Amino acid sequence: MHVMEGRARVACSPTIGFHHAGYHDGGGFCTFNGLVATALELKALGLVDAVGILDMDQHYGDGTDDIIFRLDLSWVRHISTGGNRNARQRMLEHGREMVVEKFAAVDLLLYQAGADSHVDDPLGGYLGTEQMRRRDADVFAACEGANIPLVWNLAGGYQRDASGGIAPVLGLHRNTMNECIRVYAAAGEQAASALSRVAVPVPVPG
Numbered sequence: 001m002h003v004m005e006g007r008a009r010v011a012c013s014p015t016i017g018f019h020h021a022g023y024h025d026g027g028g029f030c031t032f033n034g035l036v037a038t039a040l041e042l043k044a045l046g047l048v049d050a051v052g053i054l055d056m057d058q059h060y061g062d063g064t065d066d067i068i069f070r071l072d073l074s075w076v077r078h079i080s081t082g083g084n085r086n087a088r089q090r091m092l093e094h095g096r097e098m099v100v101e102k103f104a105a106v107d108l109l110l111y112q113a114g115a116d117s118h119v120d121d122p123l124g125g126y127l128g129t130e131q132m133r134r135r136d137a138d139v140f141a142a143c144e145g146a147n148i149p150l151v152w153n154l155a156g157g158y159q160r161d162a163s164g165g166i167a168p169v170l171g172l173h174r175n176t177m178n179e180c181i182r183v184y185a186a187a188g189e190q191a192a193s194a195l196s197r198v199a200v201p202v203p204v205p206g
């Protein structure tokens with residue numbers, strides 16, 4: 001809500017398990033489709049005209065597509081790179097430009113930052129750690145630069161450490177958060193320094 005009310009430009013929803021849930025049923029670890037539910041709620045509240053969903057999980061957002069199709073949600077722009085190596089490659093090479101091109105007109109972008117895109121993930125990723133950092137940084141920089149309100153959430157991630165813990169997945173989520181902070185903090189510093197260079201006219205008592 002802070003993002004929609006203009007009090008923040010980016011927010012993280014530390015939630016997971018959405019994009020395989022369709023109109024009738026859950027699926028693939030996903031019970032409800034929180035992405036589309038968020039879009040529908042904001043629309044019902046009159047806070048948005050158009051919403052973007054950028055899904056960069058390793059797997060295709062079939063549930064999201066299913067609901068969009070069944071409810072004819074032409075105002076929801078959904079791009080899922082899952083299962084499409086060419087789309088993922090294009091997004092890696094031209095991510096920043098593509099995010100602006102596809103989503104500049106939406107009132108809010110929901111970005112699903114799947115951790116199972118990683119090369120060590122047992123469910124099929126092929127990006128290295130630095131490539132994933134760049135993937136996230138491009139999305140953040142594009143939204144920050146083009147002033148697209150952004151909410152991102154977690155997704156995927158099935159790696160385990162030697163004792164069966166999820167530390168490797170948490171490390172990838174932490175990288176996404178660090179890129180978010182880095183991009184938006186750097187932009188904030190630039191804005192503050194530009195502001196400090198603006199000469200403020202001193203009112204002359206009349």
Ligand SMILES: [Zn+2]
Pocket residue numbers: 057058059114116155156157
């Ligand atoms: Zn996945």
